[in-house]
Amino acid sequence: MRQTETDLVRALPLFENVSEKHFDELMSTALLQRFPQGVTLIQEGDLPDFLHIVVEGSVELFASHDSHETVLDILQPVTTFILAAVIRDEVYLKSARTLTAAQILMIPAQAVRDVFDRDAAFARALVNELAARYRGVVRALKNEKLRTSTERLANWILQEDTRQGDKRKISLTIDKRTLASHLGMTPENLSRNLAQLAKQGIVTSGPVIVIENIVELRKFAKPNGLIDQ
């Protein structure tokens, strides 16, 4: 593992205040691996071997039941995942697969639990990380239960515009099928919803979305600090 990557991980809130000794202990047994696109990293129902951290690329978390599948989250660098399962040493509730080629740091679950028992700063950081994740899922649940799919899309566009620097012009980095499932809808519905939002001043052509009238869009989307962050 190269120094730049170690530094990247070291800078994560999760490891910021961990002692040098314990950090080295965690990293010494860690693996940094490259995966091609479309690889299943973990499978719901399995017991956790590693704490995973997306260092590069993107990863989708999903779950299946009765031959249906739903995307629960899409992760960008740098993010830990399946922390809760590692902490409790219980089976994964979600599966994960790479959406793009990706680089994943894997820290043995036992090492995480060991250091967590001995390093108070790490324990505290874990609580904070978990609390943040918890709130993320609650937001997702509210988004799902309190909004229509068109509203979810409108809010996603507003957030993505902010993320891309308020250019009122968004470039899609993931394909629309993936975006659709991220937003909890079918690809067909994403098409229809984008067409629908033309009434609110949205113009779509291929992988580019232009916001012509952000006031109208905001009025329709009704962004909410207790759902969106």
Add this chain to the structure above:
Amino acid sequence: MRQTETDLVRALPLFENVSEKHFDELMSTALLQRFPQGVTLIQEGDLPDFLHIVVEGSVELFASHDSHETVLDILQPVTTFILAAVIRDEVYLKSARTLTAAQILMIPAQAVRDVFDRDAAFARALVNELAARYRGVVRALKNEKLRTSTERLANWILQEDTRQGDKRKISLTIDKRTLASHLGMTPENLSRNLAQLAKQGIVTSGPVIVIENIVELRKFAKPNGLIDQ
């Protein structure tokens, strides 16, 4: 606060291994209060003053947006709530109200954060509690996204039957409106769904649900250890 109640709280996994000194510190500033039914205990958007623990009665967690409301969870004794907001000292994402008359233990948020910084056992217990809660929300999200409302009801009946001692005869302790919103449906739909489940051997009369054919019901419900616990 009476000794029996202190003992009850002391026995919670969250406080089990906390030192006597720190436990006393937490309890000395805590308040144990009785509330009538229908009282709003916390309001989404407010900053947390207390960590709450349901000691008696039941409490519902809900959220509102654009004049719609959805129930996110129903809590029975003995359970902490809004832990994540307290840890991070960030606004509540949910509101809480009593469903019945209830007794609530309230520990000042600052005291929780103070002890958490000094007591490693408490910090560890918090991580475990939070991880468990996190997994609970993930299960709820999967339940919502991967099942129809009739399936959610069927699974709820199976779980409730187990909880009430496998008598194949369930008594409803909460009214049907509340149950409906807990299961993510309208009261009208709960009625229809119960009628629907007659085909699977469910007989409903008033607040009593009888399971005549549990094999059929299971076949329909398709319980799943990665959604239901």
Add this chain to the structure above:
DNA sequence: CGCAAAATTGAACCCAATCAATGTTCGTGG
């Protein structure tokens, strides 16, 4: 009893998924 709240039933409507057909884009190889 008699009233109010809760529960049920019916009808119309809405949102979203599915199925099917068509159009578009893009990478590959001739």
Add this chain to the structure above:
DNA sequence: CCACGAACATTGATTGGGTTCAATTTTGCG
């Protein structure tokens, strides 16, 4: 450089799950 195929995207038609509104029945309680 063009032709082709495969995956992706759009559009239309249909269906289904679920909400809403309205009317009626049942329940619980003073």
